[in-house]
Amino acid sequence: MTWLDDIKNFKNYLKLERGLSGNSVESYVRDAEKLFQFCGETKHVSSLKDEDIHNFLVFLNDLGLSATSQARILSGIKAFFEFLFIEKLIIADPTELISSPRITRKLPETLHLHEIEAMMASIDLSTHEGPRNKAIIEVMYSCGLRVSELINLKISDCLFQEGFIRVVGKGNKMRLVPIGNEAIKYSKIYLHQVRIQLDIQQGHEDYLFLNRRGKALSRVMVFIIIKDLAEKAGIHKSISPHTLRHSFATHLVEGGADLRAVQEMLGHESIITTEIYTHLDRAFLQQTLKEFHPRG
Structure with a gap:
Protein backbone atom coordinates (compact mmCIF):
# COMPACT_ATOMS: atom_id res chain seq x y z
CA MET A 1 0.00 0.00 0.00
CA THR A 2 1.00 3.61 -0.49
CA TRP A 3 1.35 6.40 2.07
CA LEU A 4 -2.05 7.75 1.03
CA ASP A 5 -3.67 4.35 1.55
CA ASP A 6 -2.14 4.06 5.02
CA ILE A 7 -3.24 7.57 6.00
CA LYS A 8 -6.77 6.96 4.69
CA ASN A 9 -7.02 3.73 6.71
CA PHE A 10 -5.59 5.53 9.74
CA LYS A 11 -8.35 8.13 9.42
CA ASN A 12 -11.04 5.44 9.31
CA TYR A 13 -9.46 3.73 12.34
CA LEU A 14 -9.56 6.96 14.36
CA LYS A 15 -13.20 7.60 13.46
CA LEU A 16 -14.63 4.10 13.67
CA GLU A 17 -12.52 2.29 16.27
CA ARG A 18 -11.18 5.10 18.43
CA GLY A 19 -14.37 7.18 18.14
CA ALA A 32 0.74 11.94 9.43
CA GLU A 33 0.55 14.01 6.25
CA LYS A 34 3.33 16.30 7.52
CA LEU A 35 5.61 13.29 7.92
CA PHE A 36 4.67 12.16 4.41
CA GLN A 37 5.51 15.62 3.03
CA PHE A 38 8.89 15.46 4.75
CA CYS A 39 9.80 11.95 3.64
CA GLY A 40 8.41 12.06 0.12
CA GLU A 41 7.02 9.25 -1.99
CA THR A 42 10.39 7.56 -2.50
CA LYS A 43 10.59 6.43 1.13
CA HIS A 44 7.75 4.14 2.20
CA VAL A 45 6.42 4.35 5.74
CA SER A 46 7.43 0.73 6.45
CA SER A 47 11.10 1.58 5.81
CA LEU A 48 11.30 4.49 8.26
CA LYS A 49 13.77 4.30 11.16
CA ASP A 50 14.02 6.28 14.38
CA GLU A 51 16.65 8.44 12.65
CA ASP A 52 14.04 9.56 10.10
CA ILE A 53 11.66 10.58 12.90
CA HIS A 54 14.45 12.46 14.65
CA ASN A 55 15.32 14.31 11.43
CA PHE A 56 11.65 15.21 11.03
CA LEU A 57 11.59 16.76 14.52
CA VAL A 58 14.78 18.69 13.76
CA PHE A 59 13.07 20.00 10.65
CA LEU A 60 10.05 21.17 12.65
CA ASN A 61 12.32 22.88 15.15
CA ASP A 62 14.14 24.71 12.34
CA LEU A 63 10.81 25.98 11.05
CA GLY A 64 10.46 27.72 14.41
CA LEU A 65 7.71 25.58 15.94
CA SER A 66 7.57 25.66 19.73
CA ALA A 67 8.35 22.58 21.80
CA THR A 68 4.64 22.33 22.60
CA SER A 69 3.73 22.23 18.90
CA GLN A 70 6.47 19.70 18.17
CA ALA A 71 5.27 17.47 21.00
CA ARG A 72 1.69 17.61 19.76
CA ILE A 73 2.72 16.65 16.22
CA LEU A 74 4.90 13.83 17.56
CA SER A 75 1.89 12.55 19.49
CA GLY A 76 -0.04 12.30 16.23
CA ILE A 77 2.87 10.53 14.53
CA LYS A 78 3.10 8.03 17.40
CA ALA A 79 -0.61 7.29 17.05
CA PHE A 80 -0.10 6.71 13.32
CA PHE A 81 2.68 4.17 13.89
CA GLU A 82 0.72 2.52 16.69
CA PHE A 83 -2.07 1.94 14.17
CA LEU A 84 0.36 0.57 11.57
CA PHE A 85 1.86 -1.81 14.14
CA ILE A 86 -1.55 -3.03 15.31
CA GLU A 87 -2.54 -3.70 11.68
CA LYS A 88 0.79 -5.54 11.14
CA LEU A 89 1.75 -3.12 8.37
CA ILE A 90 5.12 -2.55 10.05
CA ILE A 91 7.24 -4.92 12.12
CA ALA A 92 8.74 -2.25 14.41
CA ASP A 93 7.63 1.18 15.63
CA PRO A 94 10.35 3.79 14.83
CA THR A 95 8.79 6.26 17.31
CA GLU A 96 8.99 3.88 20.28
CA LEU A 97 12.23 5.35 21.65
CA ILE A 98 11.59 8.94 20.49
CA SER A 99 10.77 11.21 23.42
CA SER A 100 8.84 14.46 23.17
CA PRO A 101 10.77 17.75 23.10
CA ARG A 102 11.19 19.26 26.55
CA ILE A 103 8.41 21.78 26.99
CA THR A 104 10.48 23.67 29.55
CA ARG A 105 13.48 24.34 27.31
CA LYS A 106 13.99 27.89 26.10
CA LEU A 107 12.59 28.33 22.59
CA PRO A 108 11.48 31.45 20.72
CA GLU A 109 8.14 32.83 21.83
CA THR A 110 5.18 32.50 19.49
CA LEU A 111 2.28 34.93 19.46
CA HIS A 112 -1.34 33.88 19.18
CA LEU A 113 -3.36 35.48 16.39
CA HIS A 114 -5.34 37.57 18.89
CA GLU A 115 -2.08 38.93 20.30
CA ILE A 116 -0.86 39.97 16.86
CA GLU A 117 -4.21 41.61 16.18
CA ALA A 118 -3.99 43.39 19.55
CA MET A 119 -0.59 44.78 18.54
CA MET A 120 -2.06 46.05 15.29
CA ALA A 121 -5.04 47.56 17.09
CA SER A 122 -2.72 49.47 19.43
CA ILE A 123 -1.23 51.44 16.51
CA ASP A 124 -2.37 55.06 16.26
CA LEU A 125 -2.92 55.51 12.53
CA SER A 126 -3.33 59.26 12.93
CA THR A 127 0.38 59.70 13.71
CA HIS A 128 3.17 59.97 11.15
CA GLU A 129 4.63 56.58 12.10
CA GLY A 130 1.29 54.78 12.53
CA PRO A 131 0.61 53.69 8.92
CA ARG A 132 4.28 52.70 8.51
CA ASN A 133 4.28 50.57 11.67
CA LYS A 134 0.99 48.96 10.66
CA ALA A 135 2.48 48.05 7.28
CA ILE A 136 5.64 46.71 8.97
CA ILE A 137 3.69 44.33 11.24
CA GLU A 138 1.46 43.19 8.38
CA VAL A 139 4.42 42.51 6.07
CA MET A 140 6.53 40.72 8.69
CA TYR A 141 3.66 38.48 9.77
CA SER A 142 2.30 37.94 6.25
CA CYS A 143 5.67 37.01 4.75
CA GLY A 144 7.70 35.59 7.67
CA LEU A 145 10.60 37.96 7.05
CA ARG A 146 13.80 38.25 9.03
CA VAL A 147 14.38 41.78 10.35
CA SER A 148 17.33 42.19 7.96
CA GLU A 149 15.08 41.24 5.05
CA LEU A 150 12.45 43.76 6.13
CA ILE A 151 14.76 46.76 6.46
CA ASN A 152 16.35 45.99 3.08
CA LEU A 153 13.05 45.48 1.25
CA LYS A 154 12.94 47.67 -1.86
CA ILE A 155 9.91 49.22 -3.55
CA SER A 156 11.17 47.75 -6.82
CA ASP A 157 10.95 44.30 -5.22
CA CYS A 158 7.30 44.74 -4.22
CA LEU A 159 5.35 43.01 -6.97
CA PHE A 160 1.98 43.83 -5.43
CA GLN A 161 0.01 43.26 -8.61
CA GLU A 162 1.35 39.72 -8.83
CA GLY A 163 0.99 39.17 -5.07
CA PHE A 164 4.70 38.63 -4.36
CA ILE A 165 7.76 40.36 -2.94
CA ARG A 166 11.38 39.62 -3.86
CA VAL A 167 13.40 38.99 -0.73
CA VAL A 168 17.19 38.90 -0.39
CA GLY A 169 17.96 36.43 2.39
CA LYS A 170 21.03 34.87 3.93
CA GLY A 171 23.97 34.48 1.56
CA ASN A 172 22.39 37.07 -0.76
CA LYS A 173 20.01 34.39 -2.02
CA MET A 174 16.87 35.83 -3.57
CA ARG A 175 13.47 34.22 -3.24
CA LEU A 176 9.90 35.12 -4.12
CA VAL A 177 7.48 35.20 -1.19
CA PRO A 178 3.70 35.58 -1.52
CA ILE A 179 2.24 38.55 0.33
CA GLY A 180 -1.29 38.73 1.75
CA ASN A 181 -3.94 41.26 0.78
CA GLU A 182 -3.89 43.06 4.15
CA ALA A 183 -0.12 43.54 3.95
CA ILE A 184 -0.45 44.90 0.41
CA LYS A 185 -3.28 47.22 1.45
CA TYR A 186 -1.41 48.86 4.33
CA SER A 187 1.87 49.01 2.41
CA LYS A 188 0.11 50.98 -0.32
CA ILE A 189 -1.49 53.30 2.24
CA TYR A 190 1.93 54.00 3.72
CA LEU A 191 3.51 54.45 0.27
CA HIS A 192 0.92 56.79 -1.17
CA GLN A 193 -0.18 58.75 1.91
CA VAL A 194 2.83 58.98 4.24
CA ARG A 195 6.11 58.04 2.59
CA ILE A 196 5.45 60.39 -0.32
CA GLN A 197 5.63 63.34 2.11
CA LEU A 198 9.12 62.51 3.41
CA ASP A 199 12.32 64.29 2.42
CA ILE A 200 14.01 61.11 1.18
CA GLN A 201 17.80 61.07 1.42
CA GLN A 202 19.98 60.20 -1.56
CA GLY A 203 20.63 56.49 -1.80
CA HIS A 204 17.48 55.59 0.13
CA GLU A 205 14.91 56.28 -2.58
CA ASP A 206 14.09 52.62 -3.21
CA TYR A 207 13.86 51.38 0.40
CA LEU A 208 10.24 50.71 1.32
CA PHE A 209 10.35 51.54 5.03
CA LEU A 210 11.99 54.82 6.08
CA ASN A 211 12.45 56.76 9.30
CA ARG A 212 11.28 60.35 9.71
CA ARG A 213 14.63 61.60 8.37
CA GLY A 214 14.06 59.83 5.05
CA LYS A 215 16.56 57.02 5.60
CA ALA A 216 16.14 53.25 5.71
CA LEU A 217 15.17 51.84 9.11
CA SER A 218 17.80 50.20 11.31
CA ARG A 219 17.46 46.78 12.96
CA VAL A 220 17.37 48.46 16.37
CA MET A 221 14.47 50.69 15.31
CA VAL A 222 12.39 47.70 14.24
CA PHE A 223 13.10 46.01 17.60
CA ILE A 224 11.93 49.16 19.41
CA ILE A 225 8.74 49.35 17.31
CA ILE A 226 7.84 45.70 17.99
CA LYS A 227 8.53 45.88 21.73
CA ASP A 228 6.63 49.17 22.08
CA LEU A 229 3.55 47.76 20.32
CA ALA A 230 3.67 44.58 22.43
CA GLU A 231 3.76 46.68 25.59
CA LYS A 232 0.84 48.81 24.43
CA ALA A 233 -1.12 45.66 23.62
CA GLY A 234 -0.50 44.29 27.12
CA ILE A 235 1.59 41.34 25.89
CA HIS A 236 3.96 40.19 28.64
CA LYS A 237 6.28 38.01 26.59
CA SER A 238 9.89 38.38 25.60
CA ILE A 239 9.37 39.09 21.92
CA SER A 240 11.34 40.50 19.02
CA PRO A 241 10.83 40.91 15.27
CA HIS A 242 11.81 37.24 14.92
CA THR A 243 8.76 36.33 17.02
CA LEU A 244 6.53 37.35 14.11
CA ARG A 245 8.55 35.09 11.79
CA HIS A 246 8.14 32.13 14.17
CA SER A 247 4.44 32.91 14.53
CA PHE A 248 4.06 33.01 10.73
CA ALA A 249 5.60 29.53 10.39
CA THR A 250 3.77 28.04 13.37
CA HIS A 251 0.33 29.31 12.33
CA LEU A 252 0.79 28.02 8.78
CA VAL A 253 2.05 24.57 9.80
CA GLU A 254 -0.52 24.10 12.54
CA GLY A 255 -3.22 25.17 10.08
CA GLY A 256 -2.22 22.31 7.80
CA ALA A 257 0.07 24.04 5.28
CA ASP A 258 2.55 22.02 3.25
CA LEU A 259 5.94 21.89 5.02
CA ARG A 260 7.90 22.34 1.80
CA ALA A 261 5.95 25.49 0.98
CA VAL A 262 6.57 26.96 4.43
CA GLN A 263 10.26 26.11 4.20
CA GLU A 264 10.57 27.82 0.83
CA MET A 265 8.75 30.93 2.03
CA LEU A 266 11.08 31.15 5.03
CA GLY A 267 14.14 30.76 2.82
CA HIS A 268 15.53 27.84 4.84
CA GLU A 269 18.20 25.52 3.51
CA SER A 270 17.65 21.78 3.82
CA ILE A 271 18.40 20.45 7.29
CA ILE A 272 19.23 17.06 5.84
CA THR A 273 22.01 17.80 3.35
CA THR A 274 21.21 14.78 1.20
CA GLU A 275 17.57 15.74 0.84
CA ILE A 276 16.68 17.31 -2.51
CA TYR A 277 13.68 19.57 -2.25
CA THR A 278 11.37 19.75 -5.22
CA HIS A 279 10.64 23.13 -6.79
CA LEU A 280 7.33 24.66 -5.75
CA ASP A 281 5.61 26.86 -8.29
CA ARG A 282 4.50 30.37 -7.38
CA ALA A 283 0.78 29.67 -7.68
CA PHE A 284 1.12 26.89 -5.10
CA LEU A 285 2.91 29.22 -2.64
CA GLN A 286 0.24 31.88 -3.09
CA GLN A 287 -2.53 29.34 -2.52
CA THR A 288 -0.76 28.08 0.62
CA LEU A 289 -0.65 31.59 2.08
CA LYS A 290 -4.28 32.36 1.20
CA GLU A 291 -5.62 29.06 2.46
CA PHE A 292 -3.67 28.61 5.69
CA HIS A 293 -2.49 32.04 6.90
CA PRO A 294 -4.89 33.66 9.41
CA ARG A 295 -4.63 37.01 7.58
CA GLY A 296 -4.00 35.60 4.11
Whole structure:
Protein backbone atom coordinates (compact mmCIF):
# COMPACT_ATOMS: atom_id res chain seq x y z
CA MET A 1 0.00 0.00 0.00
CA THR A 2 1.00 3.61 -0.49
CA TRP A 3 1.35 6.40 2.07
CA LEU A 4 -2.05 7.75 1.03
CA ASP A 5 -3.67 4.35 1.55
CA ASP A 6 -2.14 4.06 5.02
CA ILE A 7 -3.24 7.57 6.00
CA LYS A 8 -6.77 6.96 4.69
CA ASN A 9 -7.02 3.73 6.71
CA PHE A 10 -5.59 5.53 9.74
CA LYS A 11 -8.35 8.13 9.42
CA ASN A 12 -11.04 5.44 9.31
CA TYR A 13 -9.46 3.73 12.34
CA LEU A 14 -9.56 6.96 14.36
CA LYS A 15 -13.20 7.60 13.46
CA LEU A 16 -14.63 4.10 13.67
CA GLU A 17 -12.52 2.29 16.27
CA ARG A 18 -11.18 5.10 18.43
CA GLY A 19 -14.37 7.18 18.14
CA LEU A 20 -12.50 10.48 18.10
CA SER A 21 -14.15 13.79 17.25
CA GLY A 22 -13.88 15.21 13.76
CA ASN A 23 -11.37 17.88 14.84
CA SER A 24 -9.17 15.33 16.60
CA VAL A 25 -9.23 13.02 13.60
CA GLU A 26 -8.24 15.82 11.23
CA SER A 27 -5.44 16.90 13.57
CA TYR A 28 -3.95 13.37 13.71
CA VAL A 29 -4.27 12.96 9.96
CA ARG A 30 -2.51 16.30 9.33
CA ASP A 31 0.36 15.11 11.51
CA ALA A 32 0.74 11.94 9.43
CA GLU A 33 0.55 14.01 6.25
CA LYS A 34 3.33 16.30 7.52
CA LEU A 35 5.61 13.29 7.92
CA PHE A 36 4.67 12.16 4.41
CA GLN A 37 5.51 15.62 3.03
CA PHE A 38 8.89 15.46 4.75
CA CYS A 39 9.80 11.95 3.64
CA GLY A 40 8.41 12.06 0.12
CA GLU A 41 7.02 9.25 -1.99
CA THR A 42 10.39 7.56 -2.50
CA LYS A 43 10.59 6.43 1.13
CA HIS A 44 7.75 4.14 2.20
CA VAL A 45 6.42 4.35 5.74
CA SER A 46 7.43 0.73 6.45
CA SER A 47 11.10 1.58 5.81
CA LEU A 48 11.30 4.49 8.26
CA LYS A 49 13.77 4.30 11.16
CA ASP A 50 14.02 6.28 14.38
CA GLU A 51 16.65 8.44 12.65
CA ASP A 52 14.04 9.56 10.10
CA ILE A 53 11.66 10.58 12.90
CA HIS A 54 14.45 12.46 14.65
CA ASN A 55 15.32 14.31 11.43
CA PHE A 56 11.65 15.21 11.03
CA LEU A 57 11.59 16.76 14.52
CA VAL A 58 14.78 18.69 13.76
CA PHE A 59 13.07 20.00 10.65
CA LEU A 60 10.05 21.17 12.65
CA ASN A 61 12.32 22.88 15.15
CA ASP A 62 14.14 24.71 12.34
CA LEU A 63 10.81 25.98 11.05
CA GLY A 64 10.46 27.72 14.41
CA LEU A 65 7.71 25.58 15.94
CA SER A 66 7.57 25.66 19.73
CA ALA A 67 8.35 22.58 21.80
CA THR A 68 4.64 22.33 22.60
CA SER A 69 3.73 22.23 18.90
CA GLN A 70 6.47 19.70 18.17
CA ALA A 71 5.27 17.47 21.00
CA ARG A 72 1.69 17.61 19.76
CA ILE A 73 2.72 16.65 16.22
CA LEU A 74 4.90 13.83 17.56
CA SER A 75 1.89 12.55 19.49
CA GLY A 76 -0.04 12.30 16.23
CA ILE A 77 2.87 10.53 14.53
CA LYS A 78 3.10 8.03 17.40
CA ALA A 79 -0.61 7.29 17.05
CA PHE A 80 -0.10 6.71 13.32
CA PHE A 81 2.68 4.17 13.89
CA GLU A 82 0.72 2.52 16.69
CA PHE A 83 -2.07 1.94 14.17
CA LEU A 84 0.36 0.57 11.57
CA PHE A 85 1.86 -1.81 14.14
CA ILE A 86 -1.55 -3.03 15.31
CA GLU A 87 -2.54 -3.70 11.68
CA LYS A 88 0.79 -5.54 11.14
CA LEU A 89 1.75 -3.12 8.37
CA ILE A 90 5.12 -2.55 10.05
CA ILE A 91 7.24 -4.92 12.12
CA ALA A 92 8.74 -2.25 14.41
CA ASP A 93 7.63 1.18 15.63
CA PRO A 94 10.35 3.79 14.83
CA THR A 95 8.79 6.26 17.31
CA GLU A 96 8.99 3.88 20.28
CA LEU A 97 12.23 5.35 21.65
CA ILE A 98 11.59 8.94 20.49
CA SER A 99 10.77 11.21 23.42
CA SER A 100 8.84 14.46 23.17
CA PRO A 101 10.77 17.75 23.10
CA ARG A 102 11.19 19.26 26.55
CA ILE A 103 8.41 21.78 26.99
CA THR A 104 10.48 23.67 29.55
CA ARG A 105 13.48 24.34 27.31
CA LYS A 106 13.99 27.89 26.10
CA LEU A 107 12.59 28.33 22.59
CA PRO A 108 11.48 31.45 20.72
CA GLU A 109 8.14 32.83 21.83
CA THR A 110 5.18 32.50 19.49
CA LEU A 111 2.28 34.93 19.46
CA HIS A 112 -1.34 33.88 19.18
CA LEU A 113 -3.36 35.48 16.39
CA HIS A 114 -5.34 37.57 18.89
CA GLU A 115 -2.08 38.93 20.30
CA ILE A 116 -0.86 39.97 16.86
CA GLU A 117 -4.21 41.61 16.18
CA ALA A 118 -3.99 43.39 19.55
CA MET A 119 -0.59 44.78 18.54
CA MET A 120 -2.06 46.05 15.29
CA ALA A 121 -5.04 47.56 17.09
CA SER A 122 -2.72 49.47 19.43
CA ILE A 123 -1.23 51.44 16.51
CA ASP A 124 -2.37 55.06 16.26
CA LEU A 125 -2.92 55.51 12.53
CA SER A 126 -3.33 59.26 12.93
CA THR A 127 0.38 59.70 13.71
CA HIS A 128 3.17 59.97 11.15
CA GLU A 129 4.63 56.58 12.10
CA GLY A 130 1.29 54.78 12.53
CA PRO A 131 0.61 53.69 8.92
CA ARG A 132 4.28 52.70 8.51
CA ASN A 133 4.28 50.57 11.67
CA LYS A 134 0.99 48.96 10.66
CA ALA A 135 2.48 48.05 7.28
CA ILE A 136 5.64 46.71 8.97
CA ILE A 137 3.69 44.33 11.24
CA GLU A 138 1.46 43.19 8.38
CA VAL A 139 4.42 42.51 6.07
CA MET A 140 6.53 40.72 8.69
CA TYR A 141 3.66 38.48 9.77
CA SER A 142 2.30 37.94 6.25
CA CYS A 143 5.67 37.01 4.75
CA GLY A 144 7.70 35.59 7.67
CA LEU A 145 10.60 37.96 7.05
CA ARG A 146 13.80 38.25 9.03
CA VAL A 147 14.38 41.78 10.35
CA SER A 148 17.33 42.19 7.96
CA GLU A 149 15.08 41.24 5.05
CA LEU A 150 12.45 43.76 6.13
CA ILE A 151 14.76 46.76 6.46
CA ASN A 152 16.35 45.99 3.08
CA LEU A 153 13.05 45.48 1.25
CA LYS A 154 12.94 47.67 -1.86
CA ILE A 155 9.91 49.22 -3.55
CA SER A 156 11.17 47.75 -6.82
CA ASP A 157 10.95 44.30 -5.22
CA CYS A 158 7.30 44.74 -4.22
CA LEU A 159 5.35 43.01 -6.97
CA PHE A 160 1.98 43.83 -5.43
CA GLN A 161 0.01 43.26 -8.61
CA GLU A 162 1.35 39.72 -8.83
CA GLY A 163 0.99 39.17 -5.07
CA PHE A 164 4.70 38.63 -4.36
CA ILE A 165 7.76 40.36 -2.94
CA ARG A 166 11.38 39.62 -3.86
CA VAL A 167 13.40 38.99 -0.73
CA VAL A 168 17.19 38.90 -0.39
CA GLY A 169 17.96 36.43 2.39
CA LYS A 170 21.03 34.87 3.93
CA GLY A 171 23.97 34.48 1.56
CA ASN A 172 22.39 37.07 -0.76
CA LYS A 173 20.01 34.39 -2.02
CA MET A 174 16.87 35.83 -3.57
CA ARG A 175 13.47 34.22 -3.24
CA LEU A 176 9.90 35.12 -4.12
CA VAL A 177 7.48 35.20 -1.19
CA PRO A 178 3.70 35.58 -1.52
CA ILE A 179 2.24 38.55 0.33
CA GLY A 180 -1.29 38.73 1.75
CA ASN A 181 -3.94 41.26 0.78
CA GLU A 182 -3.89 43.06 4.15
CA ALA A 183 -0.12 43.54 3.95
CA ILE A 184 -0.45 44.90 0.41
CA LYS A 185 -3.28 47.22 1.45
CA TYR A 186 -1.41 48.86 4.33
CA SER A 187 1.87 49.01 2.41
CA LYS A 188 0.11 50.98 -0.32
CA ILE A 189 -1.49 53.30 2.24
CA TYR A 190 1.93 54.00 3.72
CA LEU A 191 3.51 54.45 0.27
CA HIS A 192 0.92 56.79 -1.17
CA GLN A 193 -0.18 58.75 1.91
CA VAL A 194 2.83 58.98 4.24
CA ARG A 195 6.11 58.04 2.59
CA ILE A 196 5.45 60.39 -0.32
CA GLN A 197 5.63 63.34 2.11
CA LEU A 198 9.12 62.51 3.41
CA ASP A 199 12.32 64.29 2.42
CA ILE A 200 14.01 61.11 1.18
CA GLN A 201 17.80 61.07 1.42
CA GLN A 202 19.98 60.20 -1.56
CA GLY A 203 20.63 56.49 -1.80
CA HIS A 204 17.48 55.59 0.13
CA GLU A 205 14.91 56.28 -2.58
CA ASP A 206 14.09 52.62 -3.21
CA TYR A 207 13.86 51.38 0.40
CA LEU A 208 10.24 50.71 1.32
CA PHE A 209 10.35 51.54 5.03
CA LEU A 210 11.99 54.82 6.08
CA ASN A 211 12.45 56.76 9.30
CA ARG A 212 11.28 60.35 9.71
CA ARG A 213 14.63 61.60 8.37
CA GLY A 214 14.06 59.83 5.05
CA LYS A 215 16.56 57.02 5.60
CA ALA A 216 16.14 53.25 5.71
CA LEU A 217 15.17 51.84 9.11
CA SER A 218 17.80 50.20 11.31
CA ARG A 219 17.46 46.78 12.96
CA VAL A 220 17.37 48.46 16.37
CA MET A 221 14.47 50.69 15.31
CA VAL A 222 12.39 47.70 14.24
CA PHE A 223 13.10 46.01 17.60
CA ILE A 224 11.93 49.16 19.41
CA ILE A 225 8.74 49.35 17.31
CA ILE A 226 7.84 45.70 17.99
CA LYS A 227 8.53 45.88 21.73
CA ASP A 228 6.63 49.17 22.08
CA LEU A 229 3.55 47.76 20.32
CA ALA A 230 3.67 44.58 22.43
CA GLU A 231 3.76 46.68 25.59
CA LYS A 232 0.84 48.81 24.43
CA ALA A 233 -1.12 45.66 23.62
CA GLY A 234 -0.50 44.29 27.12
CA ILE A 235 1.59 41.34 25.89
CA HIS A 236 3.96 40.19 28.64
CA LYS A 237 6.28 38.01 26.59
CA SER A 238 9.89 38.38 25.60
CA ILE A 239 9.37 39.09 21.92
CA SER A 240 11.34 40.50 19.02
CA PRO A 241 10.83 40.91 15.27
CA HIS A 242 11.81 37.24 14.92
CA THR A 243 8.76 36.33 17.02
CA LEU A 244 6.53 37.35 14.11
CA ARG A 245 8.55 35.09 11.79
CA HIS A 246 8.14 32.13 14.17
CA SER A 247 4.44 32.91 14.53
CA PHE A 248 4.06 33.01 10.73
CA ALA A 249 5.60 29.53 10.39
CA THR A 250 3.77 28.04 13.37
CA HIS A 251 0.33 29.31 12.33
CA LEU A 252 0.79 28.02 8.78
CA VAL A 253 2.05 24.57 9.80
CA GLU A 254 -0.52 24.10 12.54
CA GLY A 255 -3.22 25.17 10.08
CA GLY A 256 -2.22 22.31 7.80
CA ALA A 257 0.07 24.04 5.28
CA ASP A 258 2.55 22.02 3.25
CA LEU A 259 5.94 21.89 5.02
CA ARG A 260 7.90 22.34 1.80
CA ALA A 261 5.95 25.49 0.98
CA VAL A 262 6.57 26.96 4.43
CA GLN A 263 10.26 26.11 4.20
CA GLU A 264 10.57 27.82 0.83
CA MET A 265 8.75 30.93 2.03
CA LEU A 266 11.08 31.15 5.03
CA GLY A 267 14.14 30.76 2.82
CA HIS A 268 15.53 27.84 4.84
CA GLU A 269 18.20 25.52 3.51
CA SER A 270 17.65 21.78 3.82
CA ILE A 271 18.40 20.45 7.29
CA ILE A 272 19.23 17.06 5.84
CA THR A 273 22.01 17.80 3.35
CA THR A 274 21.21 14.78 1.20
CA GLU A 275 17.57 15.74 0.84
CA ILE A 276 16.68 17.31 -2.51
CA TYR A 277 13.68 19.57 -2.25
CA THR A 278 11.37 19.75 -5.22
CA HIS A 279 10.64 23.13 -6.79
CA LEU A 280 7.33 24.66 -5.75
CA ASP A 281 5.61 26.86 -8.29
CA ARG A 282 4.50 30.37 -7.38
CA ALA A 283 0.78 29.67 -7.68
CA PHE A 284 1.12 26.89 -5.10
CA LEU A 285 2.91 29.22 -2.64
CA GLN A 286 0.24 31.88 -3.09
CA GLN A 287 -2.53 29.34 -2.52
CA THR A 288 -0.76 28.08 0.62
CA LEU A 289 -0.65 31.59 2.08
CA LYS A 290 -4.28 32.36 1.20
CA GLU A 291 -5.62 29.06 2.46
CA PHE A 292 -3.67 28.61 5.69
CA HIS A 293 -2.49 32.04 6.90
CA PRO A 294 -4.89 33.66 9.41
CA ARG A 295 -4.63 37.01 7.58
CA GLY A 296 -4.00 35.60 4.11
